[in-house]
Amino acid sequence: MSSDLSLNINIKEPRWDQGTFMGRAQHFFMVTDPRNVLLSSETLEEARVIVENYRSGVVKPGLTEDELWRAKYVYDSAFHPDTGEKMFVIGRMSAQVPMNMTITGCMLTFYRTTPAVVFWQWVNQSFNAVVNYTNRSGDAPMTLNQLGAAYVSATSGAVVTALGLKSLATRLPPIVSRFVPFAAVAAANCINIPFMRQRELKYGIPVMDENGNRLGESPNAAKQAIAQVVVSRIGMAVPAMAIPPVIMNALEKRAFLKRFPILNAPVQVGLVGLWYVKYFFLISNKSFLVIK
Template identity: 80%
Template sequence: MAGTLPPHIDLREPRWDQSTFAGRARHFFMVTDPRNLLLSGATLEEARRLVQDYRAGKVSAGVTEDQLWRAKYIYDSAFHPDTGEKMVLVGRMSAQVPMNMTITGCMLTFYRTTPAVLFWQWVNQSFNAIVNYTNRSGDAPITTGQLGTAYVSATTGAVVTALGLKSLTKHLPPIIGRFVPFAAVAAANCINIPLMRQRELKLGIPILDEDGNRLGESRAAARQAIAQVVVSRIGMAAPAMAIPPVIMNALEKRAFLKRYPWMNAPLQVGLVGLCLVFATPLCCALFPQKSSMRVSRLEPEVQARVREKSPRTEIVYFNKGL
């Protein structure tokens, strides 16, 4: 192999040990880095070329190991791990912090009127639909009808939850009303993600052996993957939607915000952004991206197929999505 790089770097895996939470966290701090959004198309293509060339056994002279890993993370931030397609900009994980801080900040600021609740829940679920589709597991296509059903169901669920809780909290302390957006977002995640990935629940997602050989598709693996993503997404939203309301509730009683009420929204968005910078990668790291399951927990027909193809395999692996 030409170049200065060792030939044993496995670019299919993250740079850091994914069996530990610390290793997964370091990995996702790189993946969710908002600065990746500013990279040009030429930079993304150069990163893809470096990664694909290395996998094919050739490297440009002078490329260092750090440069290769940087290229791998640039590549991962913009291209789907299963299909290899370039992902839509706002659906990438690197867009999570700037997009969510704006949307969540506005949901927490403009929660008092019904039109505002309707509008910002619609905006949030539209964004979530894009993210869920962009970061789905596997390489199977999803139809326009399935996309529409998932989108309408999640948006309806979020709005109904938000309006229902809003009416219930009218006579409770104002601080309680500030948590209505979080309850609506949590409910919507439980609806949106399974519906957006319903094809995986029906047909399964690719399962692999430890060497990366595809052994088939499993619905049981899809259920585990989607459940883990739902938990991660709710956890991701929790600090950003729970901490700022408490701080803002205290600040609104002080003279500063009474004198400058227009500062409410910028402050709220900034607080949400600060929470999301840490919550996004840390909650993505709750479960390994390359999730695993014992063969004995797969569907009987899938177990039989795996035993036939790879009799010694006891654990299969799959991309859980994000």
């Protein structure tokens, strides 16, 4: 089909040079752009058609290169890379910043009472379970029993860890209690992710050569990948869950927050969001690999 747009654009790779800081930063911000969560089904379907047609050598008349790349990132934000199925909205990468900053901020704010600890750890692990299931390998379908076991185990592990450390922290300086949510999240990640990906650990994940040809499945590759996921998830939580508690411990002693304690949660959420943005700059600068 004739078109001014070249068919040689490689949309399998990021648009920007990943060998530069700005290239990596632009790519990560496009992948995690929260605005994509608000896109309508019609917009997502239009992006899917553009991308799949382009891959087949069919170009929409009048399509520009900018429009093609925009469609590619919209498509990637909503459709599973292996199965092509539309992903559940809060499990998408574009939902990670607003969801994580809200849940993390609330975990760090409401840590003083047992019901609040239990509730927010349950919310966090429910969200994690959705993300892990949504981004599972397309070659490793999970049964409801496996999903249920992973969810219950991770939630129980997080709640038990949080309550146990909360009890111990009563004998330590008050600021120590603020780090209980982080310890609970770290413990839960060590349980949740391997459980959610247990089929991959048993049967392996696809291994490709440099030309993209599938060579087979490797349990060893799955173990390495899942170990990196666990480490990266805990590492991702460090800036947002270890630094804001120190800042909030100082701010809550100020007259303003003492007078308006209702602002504690919004301020905490804002601080967490700030550190998530800084984290994305960090991984862009250092080119860290965070594997789904």
